[in-house]
Amino acid sequence: xxxxxxxxxxxxGLLGGGHCLGMCGGLVTAFTLQLPSGVRRAPFLLGYNVxxxxxxxxxxxxxxxxSGAGLTLLATRPFQWVLYFLANLMLIGxxxxxxxxxxxxxxxxxxxxxxxxxxxxxxxxxLPVRSPAQSIAVGALWGWLPxxxxxxxxxxxxxxxxxxxxxxxxxxxxxxxxxNLLLMGAFAxxxxxxxxxxxxxxxxxxAVTAIGLYRLAEPLLSGALFI
Numbered sequence: 001x002x003x004x005x006x007x008x009x010x011x012x013g014l015l016g017g018g019h020c021l022g023m024c025g026g027l028v029t030a031f032t033l034q035l036p037s038g039v040r041r042a043p044f045l046l047g048y049n050v051x052x053x054x055x056x057x058x059x060x061x062x063x064x065x066x067s068g069a070g071l072t073l074l075a076t077r078p079f080q081w082v083l084y085f086l087a088n089l090m091l092i093g094x095x096x097x098x099x100x101x102x103x104x105x106x107x108x109x110x111x112x113x114x115x116x117x118x119x120x121x122x123x124x125x126x127l128p129v130r131s132p133a134q135s136i137a138v139g140a141l142w143g144w145l146p147x148x149x150x151x152x153x154x155x156x157x158x159x160x161x162x163x164x165x166x167x168x169x170x171x172x173x174x175x176x177x178x179x180n181l182l183l184m185g186a187f188a189x190x191x192x193x194x195x196x197x198x199x200x201x202x203x204x205x206x207a208v209t210a211i212g213l214y215r216l217a218e219p220l221l222s223g224a225l226f227i
Contacts, residue, residue, distance in 0.1 A: 006172040008091060008211045009153050013176020015098045015204045016149050027142060028181060031135070034128035043132040049182050051139025053174035056150065057167045059143070060157035064166020067158045080161060081219070087159035090152045091212035097149075099205025100198070105148045112146030119144055149173075 028048060032041055067083060096102040123141045126134060153173040157166035 005091075005156055005215070006168060008208050009156060009169060009173040010176040011204055011208055012094045012098065012149065012153065013173045014179065015201060016094075016177065027145075031127070031129055031138060036130065044129060044135045045182055047132040047135030048139035048142065049178055051136040051141075052143040052181075053171065053178065054136075055140050055143025056153075056170040056174040059150075059154055060160070060166035060168070060170030061163040062166070063154055063158040064160040064169070065163035067160070067166075068162040083159040083161070084219070085216060087156040088212045088215045090155045091215070092209050094149065094152050095205045095207070095209030095212055097205070098208060099202050101205070105152045107148065108151050109146040109148045112144070112151065115144060116146050
Protein backbone atom coordinates (compact mmCIF):
# COMPACT_ATOMS: atom_id res chain seq x y z
CA UNK A 1 0.00 0.00 0.00
CA UNK A 2 2.84 2.40 0.82
CA UNK A 3 4.55 1.57 -2.49
CA UNK A 4 1.41 2.60 -4.41
CA UNK A 5 1.28 5.90 -2.52
CA UNK A 6 4.99 6.57 -3.16
CA UNK A 7 4.58 5.97 -6.89
CA UNK A 8 1.47 8.18 -7.07
CA UNK A 9 3.20 11.03 -5.25
CA UNK A 10 6.27 10.74 -7.49
CA UNK A 11 3.97 11.09 -10.52
CA UNK A 12 2.25 14.09 -8.91
CA GLY A 13 5.63 15.75 -8.35
CA LEU A 14 6.78 15.02 -11.90
CA LEU A 15 3.56 15.98 -13.69
CA GLY A 16 3.04 19.00 -11.46
CA GLY A 17 6.09 20.48 -13.15
CA GLY A 18 4.18 23.41 -14.60
CA HIS A 19 3.05 24.45 -11.13
CA CYS A 20 6.55 23.92 -9.72
CA LEU A 21 8.22 25.95 -12.44
CA GLY A 22 5.65 28.69 -12.04
CA MET A 23 6.17 28.96 -8.27
CA CYS A 24 9.80 27.96 -7.86
CA GLY A 25 11.35 28.53 -11.28
CA GLY A 26 11.52 32.27 -10.67
CA LEU A 27 13.28 31.69 -7.35
CA VAL A 28 15.85 29.40 -8.94
CA THR A 29 16.47 31.95 -11.68
CA ALA A 30 16.83 34.78 -9.16
CA PHE A 31 19.22 32.77 -6.99
CA THR A 32 21.29 31.76 -10.01
CA LEU A 33 21.56 35.27 -11.42
CA GLN A 34 23.14 36.39 -8.14
CA LEU A 35 25.98 33.88 -8.45
CA PRO A 36 29.52 35.19 -9.00
CA SER A 37 30.38 35.37 -12.69
CA GLY A 38 32.29 32.44 -14.09
CA VAL A 39 31.22 29.82 -11.51
CA ARG A 40 29.69 26.50 -12.53
CA ARG A 41 25.97 26.64 -11.87
CA ALA A 42 25.34 22.89 -11.60
CA PRO A 43 26.64 22.48 -7.99
CA PHE A 44 24.48 25.40 -6.87
CA LEU A 45 21.35 24.07 -8.59
CA LEU A 46 22.01 20.68 -7.02
CA GLY A 47 22.48 22.31 -3.63
CA TYR A 48 19.18 24.21 -3.85
CA ASN A 49 17.32 21.02 -4.62
CA VAL A 50 19.10 18.87 -2.03
CA UNK A 51 18.10 21.42 0.61
CA UNK A 52 14.54 21.70 -0.70
CA UNK A 53 13.90 17.95 -0.87
CA UNK A 54 15.60 17.53 2.50
CA UNK A 55 13.04 19.92 3.97
CA UNK A 56 10.23 17.95 2.36
CA UNK A 57 11.56 14.75 3.94
CA UNK A 58 11.86 16.53 7.30
CA UNK A 59 8.26 17.74 7.02
CA UNK A 60 7.18 14.18 6.24
CA UNK A 61 9.13 12.75 9.17
CA UNK A 62 7.67 15.33 11.58
CA UNK A 63 4.10 14.79 10.41
CA UNK A 64 4.43 11.01 10.31
CA UNK A 65 6.02 10.96 13.76
CA UNK A 66 3.42 13.29 15.25
CA SER A 67 0.51 11.31 13.84
CA GLY A 68 2.09 8.06 15.05
CA ALA A 69 2.49 9.47 18.55
CA GLY A 70 -1.08 10.77 18.43
CA LEU A 71 -2.41 7.39 17.38
CA THR A 72 -0.47 5.74 20.20
CA LEU A 73 -1.88 8.17 22.75
CA LEU A 74 -5.41 8.02 21.42
CA ALA A 75 -5.24 4.28 20.76
CA THR A 76 -8.06 4.75 18.32
CA ARG A 77 -8.35 2.99 14.96
CA PRO A 78 -11.11 5.32 13.71
CA PHE A 79 -8.67 8.28 13.87
CA GLN A 80 -6.22 6.34 11.72
CA TRP A 81 -8.93 5.65 9.15
CA VAL A 82 -9.90 9.34 9.10
CA LEU A 83 -6.30 10.28 8.21
CA TYR A 84 -6.20 7.53 5.60
CA PHE A 85 -9.37 8.69 3.88
CA LEU A 86 -8.38 12.39 4.02
CA ALA A 87 -4.99 11.59 2.48
CA ASN A 88 -6.57 9.70 -0.39
CA LEU A 89 -9.22 12.34 -0.96
CA MET A 90 -6.33 14.78 -1.30
CA LEU A 91 -4.60 12.36 -3.69
CA ILE A 92 -7.75 12.42 -5.82
CA GLY A 93 -7.68 16.22 -5.68
CA UNK A 94 -4.08 16.24 -6.89
CA UNK A 95 -5.01 13.89 -9.72
CA UNK A 96 -7.83 16.20 -10.79
CA UNK A 97 -5.40 19.14 -10.64
CA UNK A 98 -2.91 17.34 -12.90
CA UNK A 99 -5.73 16.47 -15.29
CA UNK A 100 -6.70 20.14 -15.46
CA UNK A 101 -10.14 19.50 -13.94
CA UNK A 102 -9.78 21.29 -10.60
CA UNK A 103 -7.36 23.68 -8.87
CA UNK A 104 -8.88 23.23 -5.41
CA UNK A 105 -5.68 21.77 -3.90
CA UNK A 106 -3.78 25.01 -4.58
CA UNK A 107 -6.17 27.00 -2.37
CA UNK A 108 -4.67 25.61 0.82
CA UNK A 109 -1.44 27.54 0.19
CA UNK A 110 -2.82 30.41 2.31
CA UNK A 111 -2.34 28.31 5.46
CA UNK A 112 1.44 28.41 5.10
CA UNK A 113 1.87 32.12 4.45
CA UNK A 114 2.32 33.19 8.12
CA UNK A 115 5.23 30.73 8.52
CA UNK A 116 6.74 31.86 5.21
CA UNK A 117 6.67 35.48 6.37
CA UNK A 118 8.78 34.43 9.36
CA UNK A 119 11.28 32.53 7.19
CA UNK A 120 11.69 35.12 4.43
CA UNK A 121 14.04 37.41 6.44
CA UNK A 122 16.27 34.44 7.24
CA UNK A 123 16.37 33.53 3.57
CA UNK A 124 17.24 37.11 2.62
CA UNK A 125 20.24 37.02 4.99
CA UNK A 126 21.66 34.07 3.04
CA LEU A 127 21.59 35.94 -0.25
CA PRO A 128 23.48 36.37 -2.48
CA VAL A 129 24.64 32.77 -2.55
CA ARG A 130 28.41 32.38 -2.65
CA SER A 131 29.01 28.65 -2.19
CA PRO A 132 27.28 25.31 -2.89
CA ALA A 133 27.02 24.70 0.88
CA GLN A 134 25.18 28.00 1.23
CA SER A 135 22.86 26.97 -1.60
CA ILE A 136 21.81 23.92 0.44
CA ALA A 137 20.78 26.20 3.31
CA VAL A 138 18.86 28.41 0.89
CA GLY A 139 17.13 25.34 -0.55
CA ALA A 140 16.24 24.09 2.94
CA LEU A 141 14.36 27.35 3.64
CA TRP A 142 12.87 27.36 0.16
CA GLY A 143 11.32 23.95 0.95
CA TRP A 144 8.88 25.69 3.31
CA LEU A 145 7.46 27.93 0.57
CA PRO A 146 3.63 27.69 0.65
CA UNK A 147 2.61 25.21 -2.05
CA UNK A 148 -0.70 23.42 -2.47
CA UNK A 149 0.94 20.32 -3.94
CA UNK A 150 3.42 20.07 -1.06
CA UNK A 151 0.65 20.47 1.50
CA UNK A 152 -1.46 17.84 -0.26
CA UNK A 153 1.44 15.40 -0.25
CA UNK A 154 2.04 16.24 3.42
CA UNK A 155 -1.37 14.85 4.32
CA UNK A 156 -0.24 11.48 2.96
CA UNK A 157 2.82 11.75 5.23
CA UNK A 158 0.48 12.47 8.15
CA UNK A 159 -1.52 9.36 7.32
CA UNK A 160 1.69 7.28 7.20
CA UNK A 161 1.63 7.32 11.03
CA UNK A 162 5.39 6.93 11.52
CA UNK A 163 8.40 9.14 10.88
CA UNK A 164 10.21 6.84 8.42
CA UNK A 165 7.19 6.29 6.16
CA UNK A 166 6.30 9.98 6.35
CA UNK A 167 9.82 10.94 5.24
CA UNK A 168 9.71 8.42 2.38
CA UNK A 169 6.36 9.77 1.26
CA UNK A 170 7.64 13.33 0.96
CA UNK A 171 10.95 12.15 -0.51
CA UNK A 172 9.07 10.41 -3.34
CA UNK A 173 7.13 13.60 -4.06
CA UNK A 174 10.30 15.72 -3.92
CA UNK A 175 12.18 13.43 -6.30
CA UNK A 176 9.30 13.75 -8.75
CA UNK A 177 9.75 17.53 -8.79
CA UNK A 178 13.51 17.26 -9.29
CA UNK A 179 13.83 16.92 -13.10
CA ASN A 180 11.92 20.13 -13.81
CA LEU A 181 13.81 22.25 -11.30
CA LEU A 182 17.27 20.70 -11.55
CA LEU A 183 17.45 20.64 -15.33
CA MET A 184 16.31 24.18 -15.96
CA GLY A 185 17.41 25.06 -19.49
CA ALA A 186 16.85 23.62 -22.92
CA PHE A 187 16.17 20.07 -21.72
CA ALA A 188 13.80 21.25 -19.00
CA UNK A 189 11.90 23.30 -21.57
CA UNK A 190 11.48 20.22 -23.76
CA UNK A 191 10.49 18.11 -20.75
CA UNK A 192 7.96 20.71 -19.66
CA UNK A 193 6.57 20.88 -23.19
CA UNK A 194 5.97 17.13 -23.12
CA UNK A 195 4.41 16.85 -19.67
CA UNK A 196 2.23 19.91 -20.21
CA UNK A 197 0.56 18.33 -23.24
CA UNK A 198 -3.13 17.92 -22.56
CA UNK A 199 -3.31 14.15 -23.27
CA UNK A 200 -0.29 13.45 -21.03
CA UNK A 201 -1.66 15.55 -18.15
CA UNK A 202 -5.14 14.06 -18.53
CA UNK A 203 -3.87 10.48 -18.59
CA UNK A 204 -1.51 10.96 -15.65
CA UNK A 205 -4.07 12.93 -13.64
CA UNK A 206 -6.75 10.31 -14.16
CA ALA A 207 -4.25 7.58 -13.23
CA VAL A 208 -3.44 9.33 -9.94
CA THR A 209 -7.18 9.87 -9.34
CA ALA A 210 -7.81 6.18 -9.99
CA ILE A 211 -5.11 5.22 -7.46
CA GLY A 212 -6.76 7.47 -4.87
CA LEU A 213 -10.19 5.97 -5.59
CA TYR A 214 -8.80 2.45 -5.40
CA ARG A 215 -7.10 3.16 -2.08
CA LEU A 216 -10.36 4.61 -0.74
CA ALA A 217 -12.35 1.58 -1.86
CA GLU A 218 -9.80 -1.07 -0.87
CA PRO A 219 -10.58 -1.14 2.90
CA LEU A 220 -14.30 -1.37 2.14
CA LEU A 221 -13.87 -4.15 -0.41
CA SER A 222 -11.52 -6.14 1.80
CA GLY A 223 -13.56 -5.61 4.95
CA ALA A 224 -10.52 -4.18 6.75
CA LEU A 225 -12.52 -1.13 7.80
CA PHE A 226 -14.79 -3.27 9.91
CA ILE A 227 -12.10 -5.33 11.63
